[in-house]
Amino acid sequence: xxxxxxxxxxxxxxxxxxxxxxxxxxxxxxxxxxxxxxxxxxxxxxxxxxxxxxxxxxxxxxxxxxxxxxxxxxxxxxxxxxxxxxxxxxxxxxxxxxxxxxxxxxxxxxxxxxxxxxxxxxxxxxxxxxxxxxxxxxxxxxxxxxxxxxxxxxxxxxxxxxxxxxxxxxxxxxxxxxxxx
Amino acid sequence: xxxxxxxxxxxxxxxxxxxxxxxxxxxxxxxxxxxxxxxxxxxxxxxxxxxxxxxxxxxxxxxxxxxxxxxxxxxxxxxxxxxxxxxxxxxxxxxxxxxxxxxxxxxxxxxxxxxxxxxxxxxxxxxxxxxxxxxxxxxxxxxxxxxxxxxxxxxxxxxxxxxxxxxxxxxxxxxxxxxxx
Numbered sequence: 001x002x003x004x005x006x007x008x009x010x011x012x013x014x015x016x017x018x019x020x021x022x023x024x025x026x027x028x029x030x031x032x033x034x035x036x037x038x039x040x041x042x043x044x045x046x047x048x049x050x051x052x053x054x055x056x057x058x059x060x061x062x063x064x065x066x067x068x069x070x071x072x073x074x075x076x077x078x079x080x081x082x083x084x085x086x087x088x089x090x091x092x093x094x095x096x097x098x099x100x101x102x103x104x105x106x107x108x109x110x111x112x113x114x115x116x117x118x119x120x121x122x123x124x125x126x127x128x129x130x131x132x133x134x135x136x137x138x139x140x141x142x143x144x145x146x147x148x149x150x151x152x153x154x155x156x157x158x159x160x161x162x163x164x165x166x167x168x169x170x171x172x173x174x175x176x177x178x179x180x181x
Numbered sequence: 182x183x184x185x186x187x188x189x190x191x192x193x194x195x196x197x198x199x200x201x202x203x204x205x206x207x208x209x210x211x212x213x214x215x216x217x218x219x220x221x222x223x224x225x226x227x228x229x230x231x232x233x234x235x236x237x238x239x240x241x242x243x244x245x246x247x248x249x250x251x252x253x254x255x256x257x258x259x260x261x262x263x264x265x266x267x268x269x270x271x272x273x274x275x276x277x278x279x280x281x282x283x284x285x286x287x288x289x290x291x292x293x294x295x296x297x298x299x300x301x302x303x304x305x306x307x308x309x310x311x312x313x314x315x316x317x318x319x320x321x322x323x324x325x326x327x328x329x330x331x332x333x334x335x336x337x338x339x340x341x342x343x344x345x346x347x348x349x350x351x352x353x354x355x356x357x358x359x360x361x362x
Contacts, residue, residue, distance in 0.1 A: 050255075050288035053278045074231075083260040083267055090271020097234045097272070098279035107231035 010036065012069035012105070013155025014060075015147055016077055018092035019045060021056055022147030025067050026138065028159045035138040037067060038148035049088075053095040060099035072105040073158035075115060075150060110157045115150070118157035191217065193250035193286070194336025195241075196328055197258060199273035200226060202237055203328030206248050207319065209340045216319040218248060219329035230269075234276040241280035253286040254339035256296060256331060291338045296331070299338035 008027040015022035020043075025036035041059030043052035077093055080086040100107045113123040119133045131149040135142065137156060144152060189208040196203035201224075206217035222240030224233035258274055261267040281288045294304035300314045312330040316323065318337060325333060 049290065050278050050282055053275060054282040057279055057283060077268070079264040079268055083264060086264055086267045087258070087260055087271040087274075090268040091275035091278070093268075094234060094272035094275025095279045097231050098238055098276045098283075101231055101235040102238060102279075102283065109230065 008034075009071065009159075010067065010069040011155040011158050012064070012067070012072045012100075013151040013153070013158065014072065014074045014096050014100070015150035015154060016074060016089070016093035016096045017147070018052060018088045019043060020147050021059070021092065021096055022145075022149075022151035023060070023063055024134075024144075024148055024150075024152030024155050025063075025069055026152065026155045026159060033138060033156060033159055035140060035152070037063075038144055038152050040145070040147040040151075049091065053091065056092060056095045057099045057102075060096060061103065064099070064103045064105070069105065071108070071158065072100045073108045073110060073154045074100070075154045076109050076111045078112065108158050110154055115153045115157045118160050119153045189215075190252060190340075191248065191250040192336040192339050193245065193248070193253045193281075194332040194334070194339065195253065195255045195277050195281070196331035196335060197255060197270070197274035197277040198328070199233060199269045200224060201328050202240070202273065202277055203326075203330075203332035204241070204244055205325075205329055205331075205333030205336050206244075206250055207333065207336045207340060214319060214337060214340055216321060216333070218244075219325055219333050221326070221328040221332075230272065234272065237273060237276045238280045238283075241277060242284065245280070245284045245286070250286060252289070252339065253281045254289045254291060254335045255281070256335045257290050257292045259293065289339050291335055296334045296338045299341050300334045 008029040010025060010027050013024040021041045023040065024038035027034045027036055041056055043055045074097060077089050080089060097107060116123045116125040116130060119137060120129050127146050130153050131143050131146060134144060134149045134152045134156065138152065189210040191206060191208050194205040202222045204221065205219035208215045208217055222237055224236045255278060258270050261270060278288060297304045297306040297311060300318060301310050308327050311334050312324050312327060315325060315330045315333045319333065
């Protein structure tokens with residue numbers, strides 16, 4: 001047993017958004033992943049941007065203080081068709097990363113493609129497939145919400161070293177059509 | 182003499198950017214404005230986004246700790262023609278606002294139009310006009326750099342309560358063609 005397998009590494013995955021920032025925490029013990037917590041930080045759509053950014057910062061700071069993750073992984077957001085939405089999303093993502101670096105967490109970034117490849121096996125997976133595979137990989141009793149599932153999926157992608165299902169294959173698991181069999 | 186005129190209010194203006202975040206500090210004593218400091222926080226273009234955001238946070242935290250402003254004013258950035266640039270700018274702006282709200286500063290936001298109206302008298306002023314008027318309004322010995330001038334202009338707009346040159350007129354100053362005469 002290696003030192004890495006004895007000490008679980010706790011990973012905080014983040015799916016940034018101004019309205020709702022999803023978070024998901026998993027523990028990686030050697031090659032085994034286990035669920036810790038997930039949810040989302042919601043901001044008041046009627047509040048000004050500084051107030052909404054404060055809500056994201058305070059929410060993530062509380063989650064970090066409660067669960068004490070060692071590493072963080074943030075999904076690289078899409079450029080939206082609406083430039084104003086892109087700007088707002090960028091600001092929310094900047095605030096989320098600010099919360100992580102303020103807590104001195106190392107921050108890795110993954111594209112949606114990398115995240116989907118890591119949990120489903122291909123980059124064109126639907127939201128529902130991601131949710132189902134996250135539930136399966138982490139042995140959840142139910143299906144997580146889309147925000148939480150994306151955040152957990154990002155944490156899983158990081159746990160796999162961004163190698164997608166190639167990493168799973170080395171664990172003696174087989175993948176067929178995006179499912180572990 | 183009112184209490185407001187006896188106790189100067191120190192305003193930190195911010196012109197956000199990923200490569201360079203301009204800052205400018207002014208004191209407002211009653212209706213008089215005076216220059217305190219200005220400059221910019223530059224990030225390493227070769228570093229990853231989390232590292233660049235950390236640089237912005239650390240830089241602004243140091244400025245806030247050194248000059249102890251009471252209020253902050255941030256320019257509302259343009260949506261760029263390039264969506265990827267818009268996303269990067271949004272992230273930088275989100276990080277800058279995160280630094281301000283972390284320091285518990287009240288944050289006001291002003292559009293470039295409002296800022297130009299406040300310092301030059303109309304919204305179509307060129308960058309050089311803004312620089313010249315900031316130097317004049319704050320009695321600077323030279324012309325500030327564009328980043329610093331925009332940040333100082335934003336602080337001036339906030340000091341004027343976002344009222345543009347109407348506020349200057351009440352100080353017994355006349356404005357003609359964007360110049361105080």
